[in-house]
Amino acid sequence: MDPLTQTLLGAVAAQAVLGRKLGRTAALVGAVGGELPDIDVFFPWADAALPIEYHRHFTHSLAFVLVVGVIAALPFLLVGRWRQNWKLLIAAATIGCATHGLLDTCTSYGTYLLWPFVNERLAWDLISIIDPLFTVVLVIGLVWSLIAKSARPGRVALLMCLLYLGVGLVQHARAAAVQEQLASQRGHEITRGRVMPTLGNLLLWRSVYEAEGMLYADAVRAPLFQSTMVRQGSSLPLTRFEDLPQEARDSQRIQRVFSGFAKFADGYVAHLPADPRVIADMRYSISPAGFEPLWGIEIESAEPNPTVRWIYLGANRNSTLGDLWHDLFNASGFRPATDHQTRQQ
Numbered sequence: 001m002d003p004l005t006q007t008l009l010g011a012v013a014a015q016a017v018l019g020r021k022l023g024r025t026a027a028l029v030g031a032v033g034g035e036l037p038d039i040d041v042f043f044p045w046a047d048a049a050l051p052i053e054y055h056r057h058f059t060h061s062l063a064f065v066l067v068v069g070v071i072a073a074l075p076f077l078l079v080g081r082w083r084q085n086w087k088l089l090i091a092a093a094t095i096g097c098a099t100h101g102l103l104d105t106c107t108s109y110g111t112y113l114l115w116p117f118v119n120e121r122l123a124w125d126l127i128s129i130i131d132p133l134f135t136v137v138l139v140i141g142l143v144w145s146l147i148a149k150s151a152r153p154g155r156v157a158l159l160m161c162l163l164y165l166g167v168g169l170v171q172h173a174r175a176a177a178v179q180e181q182l183a184s185q186r187g188h189e190i191t192r193g194r195v196m197p198t199l200g201n202l203l204l205w206r207s208v209y210e211a212e213g214m215l216y217a218d219a220v221r222a223p224l225f226q227s228t229m230v231r232q233g234s235s236l237p238l239t240r241f242e243d244l245p246q247e248a249r250d251s252q253r254i255q256r257v258f259s260g261f262a263k264f265a266d267g268y269v270a271h272l273p274a275d276p277r278v279i280a281d282m283r284y285s286i287s288p289a290g291f292e293p294l295w296g297i298e299i300e301s302a303e304p305n306p307t308v309r310w311i312y313l314g315a316n317r318n319s320t321l322g323d324l325w326h327d328l329f330n331a332s333g334f335r336p337a338t339d340h341q342t343r344q345q
Contacts, residue, residue: 001103002130003035008138009103009161010034010096015145016154018092022085024146025076026092027154033072033096049257049297049308052264056111056121060101063116069094106165108196108283110266121266126168128197134164167224168202175205175220178228178337182218183209192267195220198288204328206288208268213238215270215282219289219327221334229334231327233289236270239279248301254308261297272296278311286324 014022014030022029037059047053058064072093076082082089104111110123127134141157175195183190193209205220207230217233241249241258248254258279262269265281272278272293280296293313300307327333 001107001127002135003038005131005135005138006038006100006103007031007035008135008142009099012138012142012145012154012157013099014092014095015142016151016158017095018088019145019149019151019154022088022092023149025082025085025089027142027146029073029076029089029092030096032075033069033093034100035096036068036072036093037097037100047253047257047260049253049310050260050264051310053260056101056104056109058112058115060104060111060113061115062098062101062113065098065101066094069097072097106168108194121264123194123266124169125172125194125196126165128199128201130200131197131202132200134161137161137164164202168197171197171202171205171222171224174222174228175207178220178222178230179207179209179218181337182207182230182232183211183216186211186216188212188216194266194268194283196283198324198328201328204288204324206285208283210238210267215268215291217282217285217289217291219287219334220337221327221331228337229331230337231289231334233287234291236273236282236291238267239270244299245301248299248306248308251306251308254299254306257297257308258299269296272313278313280313288324288327 010033011027011031015027018026040054040057040059043054059068070090073089076089077086101111101113105113105122106124106126107129108123108125109129110121113122137157137160141154144153145151172195179193179195188211191210195205195207198204198206203222205222207218207220209216214235215238216235219231219233221229241255265283268282269279270282272280277300278296278298280293282291282293284294285292295312298309298311
């Protein structure tokens with residue numbers, strides 16, 4: 001998730017477990033441990049055309065939690081008055097570090113949580129990468145815990161966050177059921193499918209799935225105590241490496257970048273309709289029922305030197321956050337998910 005939430009979770013978790021023994025120092029050390037795994041964004045070896053290659057990689061793995069925890073604790077171990085509690089300091093930093101990968105795995109972006117034993121991103125799609133309610137609960141829990149000099153408020157905050165993720169699990173199951181229903185109504189057999197919460201909430205979900213070489217996107221509203229609703233979206237043909245021009249396929253670098261990008265995007269890649277040079281990550285879109293991606297790779301296949309570069313697509317979006325909030329609070333355009341008069345895509 002966002003850096004603030006990761007820092008807060010690390011601080012709250014460490015304070016909840018070790019606050020009685022370390023006092024407020026537990027929160028401080030846990031905060032550093034909670035944020036340090038994102039140091040991978042500064043790694044210099046990533047290809048400029050694939051800047052996400054090592055983000056949320058081994059620094060987020062449970063196998064490296066202790067290593068990163070020790071590194072996070074090092075600045076505190078240099079201070080004489082804290083050095084005598086070195087075991088507790090390392091424990092606090094390790095606890096904070098452990099929360100980072102687990103929380104990132106709850107998002108749709110995912111992380112290599114089990115690397116090197118499982119060399120793929122795990123993404124549970126339970127919460128958005130930014131969720132104000134989740135963050136506010138952590139802020140209240142941390143401040144209350146520090147003021148009261150008690151671990152109990154932190155524990156209550158952690159429990160509430162776990163319950164919130166539980167709500168995300170239920171909502172995910174409801175949205176996934178709608179996706180299966182839509183595919184069945186269209187006569188599709190899903191090759192792969194994802195349902196993901198949209199920015200900052202667990203009410204409005206984006207459904208995207210692959211069937212017969214096409215990608216289909218739909219918006220799903222899942223009010224907590226009401227029936228689910230859906231707004232049908234659009235479709236695009238999936239892009240595979242063999243669909244690229246021969247000049248591009250002959251380039252080893254383009255082959256490597258395309259393969260890495262497709263793996264990062266979980267295979268949900270397609271040409272941008274407005275610019276066929278761009279192959280985009282179609283998992284995400286400001287419009288939950290459309291294909292207005294956030295990033296992609298641009299391939300110039302002209303001979304003799306085909307090139308590829310990473311590109312951000314925010315400036316090309318037609319939808320805005322205002323459109324997202326409209327869908328969140330206004331059900332117009334949505335129909336009951338049980339309506340079987342589904343238009344064939």
